[in-house]
Amino acid sequence: MKSSNLLTIVAVVAVAFALFNLLVTINKVGDLNSITGYAEFDTGTADVEIESAVHIRFVVGEDALDWGTGSVNTDPATLDSVTSPYNDANWDCTPPDCPLDVGMDGGLELENYGNVNVDLYVDTTENADTFICDDDANCIATATHDFNWQFEDLGTTASCTDKDIDDVGGDEAFWSGWEDVCRSGDPCDVGGDGLFVCDEFLALDTDDTIEINFQLLVPISAPAGQRDVIITATAIESL
Amino acid sequence: MNKKKSVINFFLVFIIFLFLMEGVFSLGVSPSSKQFNFQPGFEKIINYRVLGIDSDKELSLYVSGDLSKYVKLDRDSMKGPGEFSAIIELPDHIENPGPNKIFVAIREEVDKEISTMIAVSVVVKSIIVIHVPYPGKYLETKLISSNANIGEPIKFDLEVISRGDEDLIINPKIDIFSDQKLLETLVFQERDLASQEKIKLKKFLDTSNYNAGEYKAVATVNYGGAKPSIREADFKIGDLSIDILNYSKKIIIDKISRFNLELESGWNDPIQGLYADVSILRGLNELVGFETTTTQLTPWQKKTIVGYFDATNITEGFYDANITLTYYGKDKSRTSNELVKIEFIKKPFNMMIVVYILVGLIVLVIVLILLRKYIFKKKK
Numbered sequence: 001m002k003s004s005n006l007l008t009i010v011a012v013v014a015v016a017f018a019l020f021n022l023l024v025t026i027n028k029v030g031d032l033n034s035i036t037g038y039a040e041f042d043t044g045t046a047d048v049e050i051e052s053a054v055h056i057r058f059v060v061g062e063d064a065l066d067w068g069t070g071s072v073n074t075d076p077a078t079l080d081s082v083t084s085p086y087n088d089a090n091w092d093c094t095p096p097d098c099p100l101d102v103g104m105d106g107g108l109e110l111e112n113y114g115n116v117n118v119d120l121y122v123d124t125t126e127n128a129d130t131f132i133c134d135d136d137a138n139c140i141a142t143a144t145h146d147f148n149w150q151f152e153d154l155g156t157t158a159s160c161t162d163k164d165i166d167d168v169g170g171d172e173a174f175w176s177g178w179e180d181v182c183r184s185g186d187p188c189d190v191g192g193d194g195l196f197v198c199d200e201f202l203a204l205d206t207d208d209t210i211e212i213n214f215q216l217l218v219p220i221s222a223p224a225g226q227r228d229v230i231i232t233a234t235a236i237e238s239l
Numbered sequence: 240m241n242k243k244k245s246v247i248n249f250f251l252v253f254i255i256f257l258f259l260m261e262g263v264f265s266l267g268v269s270p271s272s273k274q275f276n277f278q279p280g281f282e283k284i285i286n287y288r289v290l291g292i293d294s295d296k297e298l299s300l301y302v303s304g305d306l307s308k309y310v311k312l313d314r315d316s317m318k319g320p321g322e323f324s325a326i327i328e329l330p331d332h333i334e335n336p337g338p339n340k341i342f343v344a345i346r347e348e349v350d351k352e353i354s355t356m357i358a359v360s361v362v363v364k365s366i367i368v369i370h371v372p373y374p375g376k377y378l379e380t381k382l383i384s385s386n387a388n389i390g391e392p393i394k395f396d397l398e399v400i401s402r403g404d405e406d407l408i409i410n411p412k413i414d415i416f417s418d419q420k421l422l423e424t425l426v427f428q429e430r431d432l433a434s435q436e437k438i439k440l441k442k443f444l445d446t447s448n449y450n451a452g453e454y455k456a457v458a459t460v461n462y463g464g465a466k467p468s469i470r471e472a473d474f475k476i477g478d479l480s481i482d483i484l485n486y487s488k489k490i491i492i493d494k495i496s497r498f499n500l501e502l503e504s505g506w507n508d509p510i511q512g513l514y515a516d517v518s519i520l521r522g523l524n525e526l527v528g529f530e531t532t533t534t535q536l537t538p539w540q541k542k543t544i545v546g547y548f549d550a551t552n553i554t555e556g557f558y559d560a561n562i563t564l565t566y567y568g569k570d571k572s573r574t575s576n577e578l579v580k581i582e583f584i585k586k587p588f589n590m591m592i593v594v595y596i597l598v599g600l601i602v603l604v605i606v607l608i609l610l611r612k613y614i615f616k617k618k619k
Contacts, residue, residue, distance in 0.1 A: 055267025055291050058359045065357055108359060113291065116271045192303075193362070226356055230349050234362040236342065237271040 055114035056201075056235040063105035065214060069097040072220045076144045080178075080215040081107040091218075107213035109154070110233055112203045118235040120160070120201040122212065123194025126229040127183040132216065134223045143219030148178035150215070151197060155207030160198035172197075178215050184232075193234040200238050266298075266347050266361040267291040274368040276435040277339075279331040286324050287365060289345055294319035297348040305339040306369055312343070325367070333371045337402075341367040370402060372434060375464075377403030382413075382458040382470040386538070388477045388507045389451055393444040395425070395472070397458050400437040407432040411460040413442060417452065432462070451478040451505055475539065477507040479568040483577055484541065486562070492583045496550040498529070501543045504536040506568050511535045513566040517546060519581065520559045527553070536566075553583050 067079050067086060070093030077091035079099070086099035095101045112118060124131075128147040133139035151174050153159050163171035173179050174197070182188035182195035190196045202208055212231070267290045275283065289298065298317050302310045306329070313324045325343050333339065342364040349358045381398040401407050411427040425442045432438065453475050460468045485501040498517060504510050514533040519526045531546035560581045565574045 051269045051288075052271040053267050053269035053290065054271040054363050054365065055265070056361055056363065057265030057291065058361065060264065060359065113265060114267055114271065228356055228358065230358045230360050232360040232362060234364065236364040237366055239272060239366065239368070 050115065052116045052237070053114045054116055054118055054235050054237050055112075056118065056120075056233060057111050057113050058233065059109040059111060061105045061109075063103040064108060066102050066104050067099045068093060068102040068104070070094075072218050072222070074220075076146075076217040076219045078215065078217050081213045082150070082215075107152075107211050108231065109209055109211050112159070112201050112208040112235070114235075115203055117203055117238040118201045119196070119238050120198040120210075121190060121193035121195060121234040121236075122182070122197050123184045123189060123232055123234075124181045124229050125184060125232075126227065127181055127186065128217075130183075131227050131229050132218060132222055134225065134227060136221075136223050139219060139221045139223065143221045144217055145219050145222065146178075146215065146217035147181050148215040148217075149174065149181045150178050150213050151175050152211040152213060154209040154211055155202070155204075157207055158202075159204075159207045159210050160201050162199040165196045165199055181214075193236075194232065201235070264347070264359050264361055265291040266345060266363050268343075268345050268363045268365050270365060272366040272368065274370065275327075277329065277333060277369050277371040279329075281327065281329040281369075283327045284324055285327070285343075285367065286322060287343065288320075288322050289317065290320050292320050292347065297350075299346045299348055301344050301346070302341060303344060304341040304367075305335065306333070306341050310341050310343070310367070327367065329369065333369070336371045336373040339369045339371055341369070343367065370435065372404040373402055375403050376405050376407055376462060377401070378407065378409070378432075378460060378462045378464060378468045380411075380458060380460050380468045380470050382456065382472045384456050384472040384474040386475045386477065386507045387446060388479075389449060390447050391507070393446055393474055393476070395442045395444065395456060395458070397427075397440040397442070397460075397470075398437065399432065399440065399460060401432045401434055401462075404434050406434055407462045409460050409462045411440065411458060414457045414459065415444065416455040416457065422449075422454075446476050449476050451476050451480065475507070477505050477539070479510070479566075479571055479573050480505040481510070481513065481536070481564050481566060481575065483562065483564075483579075486579060487581070489582050489584055490550055491586050492550045492553050492555060493585070494550060495547055498531070498546045498548065499543050500531060500546070500562065501541065502536070502564070503541045504539055506536075507538045508568055509535060509537055511567045513544070513564065515544060515546065516563040516565070517548075518561045518563075519548075519553075520561060526558065550583065555583055555585055557582050 065081055070087065070091050072090060073092040074090040078088045079091060080086060081104070084100060086104045087093065093099075126147070128145050129135060129140050131147045132145040133143065139145065153175070163175045165172050174195075184192070184194060188195045198210070201210070269288045269290065273285055275281065292298065296319060300312050300315050300317065300323060302312060302325070309327060309329050311326045313326070317323060344362060344364045346362045347360050349360050379400040379402050383396040385394050387393045395413055397411060397413070399409060399411065408429060409432050410429050413425040414421055415423045415425070423444070425444065427440055427442065430438070453473060456472045456474060458470045458472075462468065482503045482505060483500065484503050487497070487499045490496045490498065500515050502513070512533060513536060515531040516528070517531070518528045527548050527550075529546050529548040531544045534542060534544055536542055558581050560579050562577050562579060563574055566572070
């Protein structure tokens with residue numbers, strides 16, 4: 001066979017092969033959605049589940065519930081954490097020891113820091129008889145004494161969406177005025193968790209904080225000395 | 240010195256200064272809840288994570304609730320953030336049908352060595368719900384709807400759970416109402432639902448033929464029970480509009496006066512650059528014009544905007560005021576006008592001042608009469 005013929009055959013085979021290859025390539029390119037990385041839709045989805053967490057925190061300011069130093073001159077003296085100057089005329093104090101001078105800064109702020117709404121309960125370890133009168137029978141029987149709290153919603157709209165716990169009608173009284181604190185074990189205590197304060201305490205950035213304020217009515221006959229009280233907040237996811 | 244004065248002068252010193260620890264007292268637990276369908280001899284280990292607590296804080300762990308005797312914790316105390324486990328081992332039979340709740344509690348212990356009169360403490364509880372089947376057929380449903388603007392679809396999520404011990408065949412539908420008038424029904428296909436099975440269904444409502452407004456969706460699921468399961472959800476269809484809810488109807492003359500305008504967005508997206516141009520008219524002529532502050536509204540938000548103007552040259556009486564609102568939503572701008580009536584009044588006379596003066600005069604006269612009587616008597 002002449003070399004030129006051989007060369008021609010080789011060239012034809014090469015061109016045929018190249019044409020075949022071209023056809024295969026064109027076919028593959030036309031089926032673009034089978035190529036890795038080609039997005040058939042312009043949106044993708046990713047599945048991720050964020051674990052739920054119930055998380056609350058007390059934010060206690062430097063001067064929260066700080067009434068300074070003073071004494072009772074007339075029965076009873078009233079101290080509270082809401083209305084400046086935070087004491088009445090029956091409370092005797094000398095600047096710079098009065099509540100306004102020491103920078104009295106309201107009550108306890110409680111924030112829902114988790115990512116679920118919660119049912120909120122609050123209780124104390126003491127009530128008026130034990131905290132103010134130190135269980136003294138004479139003080140309890142004869143003196144005007146009280147240990148009250150009230151709750152304030154600090155949300156932009158409302159941090160607590162259901163303040164009507166017993167569904168009788170209207171928000172519970174402790175959301176608008178002073179009520180006796182709830183000591184653990186007293187009738188107000190729900191299942192050992194304390195007073196049911198809020199059914200649906202929200203976890204939104206703008207609506208997740210409430211404040212607990214306190215009022216003390218202190219009689220002259222109240223025994224002197226230090227008393228301790230623990231305020232406990234309990235949170236359970238609202239299901 | 241009389242007895243009363245000596246009592247008042249007698250001090251029983253009761254020094255009260257409340258020490259309260261400053262700072263952040265925080266506690267969290269994850270997961271916040273878990274739910275399981277009861278099966279005889281059910282066993283499960285749940286791992287919990289305690290968070291948001293200082294590393295030196297003591298914590299106590301405990302279980303309470305309906306079935307707490309069937310749950311054990313791998314420890315009953317810990318310090319600082321960390322993990323623990325709850326082991327659930329249920330019996331072959333539980334008496335109470337329905338949701339039985341177990342609480343896994345973490346309590347922050349108060350440091351008794353630190354002297355403080357008021358201390359705070361936090362308790363968080365994670366719930367474990369064991370769903371024990373009711374006898375026979377029992378269905379739970381939940382309906383969630385979204386809001387949208389005209390032309391955008393409204394999505395309905397319908398969650399259906401069989402809580403009985405019998406398998407079911409369900410036929411769900413969603414009726415759309417406006418002012419109690421049925422507009423449309425979205426029908427789902429018939430499905431089998433096994434005992435304790437949960438499914439999530441969805442449907443979309445085409446709102447292109449709907450007007451802006453408030454609507455109600457009613458989901459009805461027939462399952463062969465005594466009554467169908469019915470759930471309702473309200474939803475809104477919006478358009479780029481703002482309603483004037485209220486405005487200052489009475490303005491005091493002879494001073495710089497404040498004008499309040501309460502507005503509500505009827506749009507399911509944010510509205511930007513909203514302000515009002517107010518023109519107070521005498522006949523067809525503008526007496527005074529002013530602009531309010533510029534603001535934005537979130538979807539469906541109500542807000543009050545304020546403007547100030549000089550009312551010193553205005554006389555008493557009723558005037559027309561033209562309120563023009565200008566605002567932007569997505570890539571559209573809109574203006575709207577409303578003509579309202581405003582009354583300009585003089586500063587009202589405070590009747591209480593007269594009452595106080597009269598009472599004061601009467602008291603003074605009585606005091607003078609009494610004084611005169613006793614002085615006169617004494618002299619005699």
